[in-house]
Amino acid sequence: xxxxxxxxxxxxxxxxxxxxxxxxxxxxxxxxxxxxxxxxxxxxxxxxxxxxxxxxxxxxxxxxxxxxxxxxxxxxxxxxxxxxxxxxxxxxxxxxxxxxxxxxxxxxxxxxxxxxxxxxxxxxxxxxxxxxxxxxxxxxxxxxxxxxxxxxxxxxxxxxxxxxxxxxxxxxxxxxxxxxxxxxxxxxxxxxxxxxxxxxxxxxxxxxxxxxxxxxxxxxxxxxxxxxxxxxxxxxxxxxxxxxxxxxxxxxxxxxxxxxxxxx
Numbered sequence: 514x515x516x517x518x519x520x521x522x523x524x525x526x527x528x529x530x531x532x533x534x535x536x537x538x539x540x541x542x543x544x545x546x547x548x549x550x551x552x553x554x555x556x557x558x559x560x561x562x563x564x565x566x567x568x569x570x571x572x573x574x575x576x577x578x579x580x581x582x583x584x585x586x587x588x589x590x591x592x593x594x595x596x597x598x599x600x601x602x603x604x605x606x607x608x609x610x611x612x613x614x615x616x617x618x619x620x621x622x623x624x625x626x627x628x629x630x631x632x633x634x635x636x637x638x639x640x641x642x643x644x645x646x647x648x649x650x651x652x653x654x655x656x657x658x659x660x661x662x663x664x665x666x667x668x669x670x671x672x673x674x675x676x677x678x679x680x681x682x683x684x685x686x687x688x689x690x691x692x693x694x695x696x697x698x699x700x701x702x703x704x705x706x707x708x709x710x711x712x713x714x715x716x717x718x719x720x721x722x723x724x725x726x727x728x729x730x731x732x733x734x735x736x737x738x739x740x741x742x743x744x745x746x747x748x749x750x751x752x753x754x755x756x757x758x759x760x761x762x763x764x765x766x767x768x769x770x771x772x773x774x775x776x777x
Contacts, residue, residue: 527609531557534587536600541587552612576639588633591626656746657763667760675740686723693719702743707732
């Protein structure tokens with residue numbers, strides 16, 4: 514019996530589903546089956562993963578899918594922010610008696626994640642959603658179109674990483690040894706990271722940084738965090754702070770008022 518012919522049988526064979534998440538160069542693989550299964554040469558761990566049906570609106574926008582999982586890193590990193598490197602997801606369904614006979618049910622990207630108790634719910638959109646993006650991607654603006662450390666910026670984030678141990682946690686933020694070696698504001702707009710979990714730094718004074726969302730209890734006194742400096746996108750910051758002006762993609766002399774509309 515094949516995957517296709519199974520649907521025409523009165524006694525249908527079981528069809529386990531497999532959920533493959535890819536993020537930051539890492540795969541996380543789970544199956545809704547009762548035991549671990551090896552599928553397509555990879556081990557998929559049994560977990561209480563469930564999905565909704567597929568939805569398409571009357572305007573035929575891209576297919577949407579909701580997925581519920583326990584707390585896994587592939588999705589929990591969305592709890593504080595939308596990561597620059599998105600999580601993609603592929604859902605497979607295979608014939609239990611022959612796991613080489615399968616279909617891909619869904620390929621797409623995680624758009625947002627919500628958490629209730631110990632369950633995460635991810636709203637996903639099929640790859641066709643990319644066609645809804647607006648082009649061109651570059652804007653005529655005073656500030657740089659690149660994000661610091663992205664492929665277009667070209668700077669190696671590891672070369673700018675500062676590792677420091679937390680010595681105090683308070684309402685003001687996280688205090689870490691050695692951050693005062695850098696001028697106030699050096700890390701503002703940058704990132705604090707622990708184990709791939711990232712938080713935006715909204716303020717930096719002395720040894721203390723304020724985060725837009727605090728870390729969870731895994732980050733405690735003596736935990737070593739990675740700190741990355743922020744870039745405000747201005748030509749002066751690009752030139753004087755990062756010495757990367759050759760990659761600057763902004764138009765600092767562009768008029769703030771449109772001369773076509775308002776005149777010179």
